[in-house]
Amino acid sequence: MAKVIFITKTNDAVEVEGDSGSLMELASANGVAGIDGDCGGVCSCATCHIYLTPDDFKKVGTPDEIEGDMLELDDNVTQYSRLCCQIEVSDNIDGMTFRVAN
Template identity: 85%
Template sequence: MAKVIFMTKTNGAVEVEGSSGSLMELAAANGVAGIDGDCGGVCSCATCHIYVAPDDFEKIGAPDEIESDMLELDDNVTEFSRLCCQIEVSEDLDGMTFVVAN
């Protein structure tokens, strides 16, 4: 089980808990503002763009080529950007905070 925090522009900190699926599915199921997941998690829309804390980025890992290509379409990309549909929920994420880009 992992507890994570999503920092949103409208709702502030939203703590959620889950044990399976993607971060996008977890965020959407808990009504996290700014995580839309329009494509359903197939890495084709970038409506689940988040920023990973620099200290946690190595633990999460860099995006693969398909995700990197999708991120290039977003104007707000940083070196710590990820699409949360591509990050699986696991105990490794427990305690992490993610900033919603949108």
């Protein structure tokens, strides 16, 4: 079971927990503002853009080529950007905090 925190654009902290699916699905199921997931999690819209801390980015890993291409279309991308539809809910992300980009 992973417990994570999303920080929204209005600086609200939303703590959620889950044990399967993608981080985008978990955020959407819990009404996290700014995580829209318009494409349903197939990495074709960037409406689930998040920022990770440098340490957490190292743990989660870098985006693959398709995700990287999609992130390039977002004006607010940083070196610590990821699409949360591409991050699986697992013990690996337990305790992490993600800042919503949108």
